[in-house]
Amino acid sequence: MTLIFKSARLLFRPLDETDLDLSIALWTDPEVVKYITGIPSTKEALAKQLPISMRRCAGGCIGVWSLTEIASDEKIGSAILLPLPIEEDDTNWDLVTGDHLPDGDIEIGYTLIPSYWGKGFATEACKRLLQFAFEESPLEEIVATIDAGNSASRRVLEKSGLVCEGLRLAYAEQIPGFRITRQQWIDQNSL
Numbered sequence: 001m002t003l004i005f006k007s008a009r010l011l012f013r014p015l016d017e018t019d020l021d022l023s024i025a026l027w028t029d030p031e032v033v034k035y036i037t038g039i040p041s042t043k044e045a046l047a048k049q050l051p052i053s054m055r056r057c058a059g060g061c062i063g064v065w066s067l068t069e070i071a072s073d074e075k076i077g078s079a080i081l082l083p084l085p086i087e088e089d090d091t092n093w094d095l096v097t098g099d100h101l102p103d104g105d106i107e108i109g110y111t112l113i114p115s116y117w118g119k120g121f122a123t124e125a126c127k128r129l130l131q132f133a134f135e136e137s138p139l140e141e142i143v144a145t146i147d148a149g150n151s152a153s154r155r156v157l158e159k160s161g162l163v164c165e166g167l168r169l170a171y172a173e174q175i176p177g178f179r180i181t182r183q184q185w186i187d188q189n190s191l
């Protein structure tokens with residue numbers, strides 16, 4: 001399994017200690033966190049969080065990736081495959097340890113710097129991460145959740161082939177849930 005890979009316009013690599021700038025650009029921006037935590041983070045909190053967010057498990061297939069636009073060599077966002085929190089309102093990083101797949105659903109997610117929105121990058125990232133998950137990792141299905149008002153993210157999931165299953169409990173709330181199985185992904189991607 002290689003954890004560094006490309007899509008047409010993006011380079012994916014595991015989040016590392018050089019990504020504090022990216023974390024700050026993303027998570028201190030009120031526009032970015034609007035449908036996630038709602039509350040921008042601070043540089044101090046992000047510096048403390050970075051080593052935790054760099055954790056991986058299951059041979060590395062569960063974790064956070066930094067996304068770089070190949071043409072400009074600029075970091076434009078991040079994408080995740082992480083355990084979906086159900087009763088808790090944030091990722092339980094204690095589950096991201098060891099070499100086994102954590103129990104429970106694994107969620108896909110993506111977050112971009114606003115100047116890169118509206119160019120198809122999130123859909124490109126989501127599709128490529130699904131390809132990684134179903135071709136390179138042992139994951140049998142992937143879920144996603146959104147804030148009900150996050151129409152752009154809903155569209156990204158639909159364009160990437162995930163199916164809305166209605167409201168479900170995640171992040172300690174009833175929110176729209178989506179899912180795609182390995183077989184559905186194979187069916188969608190076989191010519």
Ligand SMILES: CC(C)(COP(=O)(O)OP(=O)(O)OC[C@H]1O[C@@H](n2cnc3c(N)ncnc32)[C@H](O)[C@@H]1OP(=O)(O)O)[C@@H](O)C(=O)NCCC(=O)NCCS
Pocket residue numbers: 031032033035036109110111112113116117118119120121122123124145146147150151152153155156
């Ligand atoms: C959600 C997000 C990742 C989308 O990124 P993006 O690169 O602009 O997405 P894409 O360009 O691939 O696709 C967006 C789609 O949503 C549509 N869209 C954008 N804003 C919309 C809105 N307010 N209402 C309805 N559709 C909208 C676009 O038209 C596009 O669909 P189309 O290709 O059919 O026209 C980006 O806005 C973001 O980083 N938001 C903050 C973090 C976040 O909310 N992440 C998701 C958490 S679940």
